[in-house]
Amino acid sequence: MSLDFEKEVVDIETRIAEFKTKNPEPTGTLVKELNRLEEERATKLKAIYADLTPWQTVQVARHPDRPLIRDFISGLCSDFMELHGDRLFGDDHGMIGGFATIDDTRVVVIGQQKGRTLEEKIKSNFGQACPEGYRKALRLMKLAEKFGLPVVTLIDTPGAFPGRDAEERGQAEAIARNMLEMAALKTPIVTVITGEGGSGGAIGIGVGDIVLMLSNAVYSVISPEGCASILWRDGTKANEAANALKITPKSLLQLKIIDDIIPEPLGGAHRDYPGTMKALKKALLKHLKSLEKTGPRKLVSRRFEKFAAMGRFN
Amino acid sequence: MGWFHKKRTTAASPDSPKKEEIWVQCPSCKAHIYKEEWERNLKVCDRCHFHERLTAKERIDLLLDEGTFIELAAKISWNDPLKFSDAKGPYAEKAAETCAKTGMKESVLTGWGKIKGVKVSLSVMDFRFMGGSLASGTGEKILQATMFAVKHKMPCIIVSASGGARMHEGIISLMQMPKTCAALAQLREAGLPYISIMTDPTTGGVSASFAMVGDIHIAEPRTLIGFAGRRVIEETIKQKLPDDFQTAEYLVEHGFVDMIVPRPAMKETLFKILKYAGCR
Numbered sequence: 327m328s329l330d331f332e333k334e335v336v337d338i339e340t341r342i343a344e345f346k347t348k349n350p351e352p353t354g355t356l357v358k359e360l361n362r363l364e365e366e367r368a369t370k371l372k373a374i375y376a377d378l379t380p381w382q383t384v385q386v387a388r389h390p391d392r393p394l395i396r397d398f399i400s401g402l403c404s405d406f407m408e409l410h411g412d413r414l415f416g417d418d419h420g421m422i423g424g425f426a427t428i429d430d431t432r433v434v435v436i437g438q439q440k441g442r443t444l445e446e447k448i449k450s451n452f453g454q455a456c457p458e459g460y461r462k463a464l465r466l467m468k469l470a471e472k473f474g475l476p477v478v479t480l481i482d483t484p485g486a487f488p489g490r491d492a493e494e495r496g497q498a499e500a501i502a503r504n505m506l507e508m509a510a511l512k513t514p515i516v517t518v519i520t521g522e523g524g525s526g527g528a529i530g531i532g533v534g535d536i537v538l539m540l541s542n543a544v545y546s547v548i549s550p551e552g553c554a555s556i557l558w559r560d561g562t563k564a565n566e567a568a569n570a571l572k573i574t575p576k577s578l579l580q581l582k583i584i585d586d587i588i589p590e591p592l593g594g595a596h597r598d599y600p601g602t603m604k605a606l607k608k609a610l611l612k613h614l615k616s617l618e619k620t621g622p623r624k625l626v627s628r629r630f631e632k633f634a635a636m637g638r639f640n
Numbered sequence: 641m642g643w644f645h646k647k648r649t650t651a652a653s654p655d656s657p658k659k660e661e662i663w664v665q666c667p668s669c670k671a672h673i674y675k676e677e678w679e680r681n682l683k684v685c686d687r688c689h690f691h692e693r694l695t696a697k698e699r700i701d702l703l704l705d706e707g708t709f710i711e712l713a714a715k716i717s718w719n720d721p722l723k724f725s726d727a728k729g730p731y732a733e734k735a736a737e738t739c740a741k742t743g744m745k746e747s748v749l750t751g752w753g754k755i756k757g758v759k760v761s762l763s764v765m766d767f768r769f770m771g772g773s774l775a776s777g778t779g780e781k782i783l784q785a786t787m788f789a790v791k792h793k794m795p796c797i798i799v800s801a802s803g804g805a806r807m808h809e810g811i812i813s814l815m816q817m818p819k820t821c822a823a824l825a826q827l828r829e830a831g832l833p834y835i836s837i838m839t840d841p842t843t844g845g846v847s848a849s850f851a852m853v854g855d856i857h858i859a860e861p862r863t864l865i866g867f868a869g870r871r872v873i874e875e876t877i878k879q880k881l882p883d884d885f886q887t888a889e890y891l892v893e894h895g896f897v898d899m900i901v902p903r904p905a906m907k908e909t910l911f912k913i914l915k916y917a918g919c920r
Contacts, residue, residue, distance in 0.1 A: 486848075488868030488876050493886065494894050498847035498867040502821060506853050509822035510829065525805075525814060526848045526867070533818045547805050547814040547845075557726035557807060571810045572722050581721060583811050633822045634783060636815040637776030639719045 329385050331374060335593070338367045371593040378542070380568035380577075384550060386542040387521045391596035393603075395422060395437045398480055398520060401603030402428050402610070403435070409469075412461035415495065419450040420487065421459030421531075423466045425475070428607060431614055434470035436463045436531055437480030437520075453522075454487035457500035460530050464504050467511055476514040476614055479531045482521030484549065486530065501530035508533035509629060512622035516613050518588070518606065519543045520595075535629050536613045537583070539575040540606070541590045545583070546573040583636065586613075666690055682903045691860045691903055693840060695742075696749035696766035699799055703907050704753035704762065712752065713784040717745035719776045724808045731808035735770070742768050746777035747802070750785035752794060756911045758919050761789035764799040767841075773806035774845050779816025782850065786823040795833040795919050796824070797910065800851040804844020817849035824853055833917040835910065838865050838888065838897070856913055857897045858906075859888035865897070 328336040342363050349356050378386065386392070399406050408424040410417045423436035439446075440453030455463075463479075470477045486497055508515060508531075517534030523545030539545065548556075550568035555561040572578070575587040588609045591601035617625070664678040665671070668690035678685075682702060683692035694702070700709050717739075724731040739745055747769035752761045763785045765772045782798065789796040805813040827834055836854025838847075841864040848867055859865060866886035874881055884890045891897040901909045 486867070488872045490873055490877055490879070490881060490885070493866060493868060493873060496852075496894070496896050498865075499852040499896055501848040501867075502817075502850070502852040505818045505821040505849060506825050506828075509818065509825040526817065526845055529814055529817055530848075533822070545811060547810050548807055553807055557728070559727065563727075567726075570722065570724055570726060571807070573811070578811060581812065583815060630822050630826065633815065633819045636819055637719070637721070637779055637809070637812045639721070639776065 329382070329389065331378075331382055331385075332593075335367060335370045335374065338363060338370065342367065368592065371597075375542075375593055378574075379565070380544070380571075380574050381550060381565040383542055383574050384522075384544050384564075384568055386594045386596075387544045389594065389596045392521055393595050393599055394442060394521075395439050395480055395482065396442075397599065398437075398603070398606065399426060399435060401599060402426075402607050404429070406435070409466060410462070412458045412465055414461055415458045418456050418459030418462060419446075420453055420455040420483075421463055423463060426478075428478075428610060428614075431611060432475055433478045433614070434466050434473075434475050435478045435480065436466055438483040438527070438531075440482060440521075451487045451489075453483045454485055454524075455483065455527060455530075456487050456489070456492045457495040457497050460486075460500035460504050463531050464500075464507055467504075467508065467513075467515075471511055471513045474513065476516065476617065477511070478610060478614075479515065479517045479534065481517060481519045481523050481528045481532055482543075483524045483527045484522055485524035486527035501526050504530045505533050509633070510626060512626060514614065514617035514620065514625060515629075516610060516617070518610070519545050519584075520606075524549065533629070533633065535617055535625060535632070536585050538586050538588055538609055538613070539578065539584050540588050540595060540602070541575055542594050543575060544573045545575075545578055546571055667692065684903050689861060689902070691840065691862065693767050693801065695768060696744065696764040696799075699764045699839075700749060700751075700753070700762065702903070703764075703797075703799075703910065704755060704760075705757070708753035709762075710751050710753065712750050712788055713781040714745075716777045716781050716784070719809065719812075721776065721812050722808070722810045724810070726808075734808075738768075738770050742766065744769050746781060747772050747775070747806075748778045748781050750781045752785070752788060752792075755907060755914060758911065758914045759792070759794050760910075760914070760919075761785050761792075761794045761796045762799075763797070765801040765839075765846075767801040767803075770806060771803035772801045772841075772846070773803055773813070774816050774849075775806035775809040775813045776816065778806075779813075779819045782816075782820050783823040786820070786827055789832060790826050790830045793830070793832065795835065795914060795917060796827055797835045797837065798850055798854075799837040799839060800842040800846050801839045802842060802844065802846035802851075804846060814845065817845050820850040821853060824850060833914070833919065835913060837906070838863050840864050843867070843869075852896070855917075856899075858899055858901050858909065859891065859897045860906075861888060861900050861902055863888040865891050 591598035
């Protein structure tokens with residue numbers, strides 16, 4: 327599956343694949359030909375990905391082959407013990423979490439689950455968590471606090487689920503409660519937006535001491551399509567809305583909303599899972615280490631100052 | 641006998657030319673009500689009990705002892721961090737127009753005052769200011785009012801009225817959600833009460849942040865309180881929703897609002913709660 331602006335590259339990649347099938351053990355001039363094709367691919371990829379528009383970045387963030395939470399967990403962690411339920415109502419498939427080990431570091435990892443197969447997507451509402459998902463996240467965060475484990479949240483969601491039951495079970499209250507409790511949590515929190523940072527649905531697990539983004543992720547108060555349909559009265563003006571909203575990692579770093587950008591391999595995470603995992607693991611371990619000696623009181627007061635400074639201009 | 645010499649007055653009929661000045665039409669039941677009566681009733685229809693929206697100033701006058709309100713964070717105004725412009729033009733122009741129209745610099749008035757002698761920090765949102773939308777100035781003012789309460793050991797009251805986060809300030813508006821909640825976490829740490837009053841409408845990023853983390857949740861009758869919009873939900877689940885969906889009364893039934901308080905009883909109710917909370 328290719329994005330329209332990747333078409334040229336995908337054509338070359340197809341030719342490379344065909345070439346490799348025809349010539350499984352190339353020698354002499356064939357090797358030269360293969361190298362030439364690979365170089366052409368790299369050059370084209372570099373050119374496209376060096377200069378993605380915000381709307382193109384959104385499409386990469388939503389790419390169907392982009393790694394999802396279970397890919398990240400298996401790519402980063404040598405162990406994952408999934409925990410279930412919010413102890414109040416149920417177990418939301420749209421939000422998963424549990425104990426995990428990253429190299430020698432034990433953590434609690436939490437994040438939205440979009441699902442890979444159609445069946446999984448339907449079960450998880452395409453990564454749109456319900457109140458029970460946010461409440462499970464909160465239960466796990468309080469567990470991490472009790473056990474002295476840092477929290478890692480991996481955000482990838484179009485938004486919180488806008489359903490009747492979700493509304494009746496207190497979608498608003500669940501998100502609000504999470505932000506208040508995260509602000510007060512006496513254990514380090516590192517947040518990474520790995521795909522789509524969809525508004526309230528994202529910030530409901532996004533109150534981190536450190537907030538990172540993969541270089542083709544996006545983070546927004548509203549989807550570009552949603553913004554376009556309201557402020558441009560035309561849902562197809564998503565390109566203009568995406569430009570206006572400043573949703574790319576570079577903009578967010580400038581606005582001091584995030585702390586760092588994790589570079590994805592050339593051509594986006596969907597092209598190179600091992601490369602993506604390597605970069606993400608390095609960044610996570612670095613930032614977890616930077617927080618491990620901070621006492622709980624200082625942690626909470628620094629986190630408060632971090633968010634208090636956002637939007638302070640006068 | 642003074643009333644024999646009283647000047648004869650005729651009550652103007654709803655169809656007379658001075659209709660706009662003397663009569664108000666209830667937006668809900670369409671009854672014509674004498675303007676003086678409407679205002680004396682705090683803009684509540686005495687026929688159908690519809691609660692019209694109040695400006696921030698009107699709400700403050702209603703809740704606090706006369707002359708006790710001292711404004712805080714008065715200099716804080718709207719900001720344009722994204723240099724945002726849409727199909728209708730620059731956000732800066734729209735914001736300037738709104739300021740001129742409302743006399744406010746942002747969608748919330750913050751300060752402190754007394755409720756029957758009890759000192760409180762009070763933040764009141766105003767729906768006239770860009771739909772009461774939550775943006776950087778709003779969040780900063782609420783944070784300052786809350787931290788003032790922490791410093792001076794006062795209870796905190798926040799009156800919400802909002803369509804949600806202001807898109808024009810983008811992600812910065814979104815961050816006012818954790819920002820205000822972080823301030824309320826400090827208030828909680830200090831052991832101080834927080835009363836959240838929800839007025840029509842309390843939705844989106846405001847319902848999903850400070851409005852829904854009160855110790856006590858009070859709503860006015862028939863207030864719209866919800867996270868996602870009705871139409872979005874109906875399109876998602878492909879079903880029609882009941883008429884009373886997302887009303888304050890519905891939220892009481894579903895466990896998220898403590899009480900519905902009609903406007904005339906609001907001040908007294910707040911005073912009672914403050915007394916239960918041990919405030920002086």
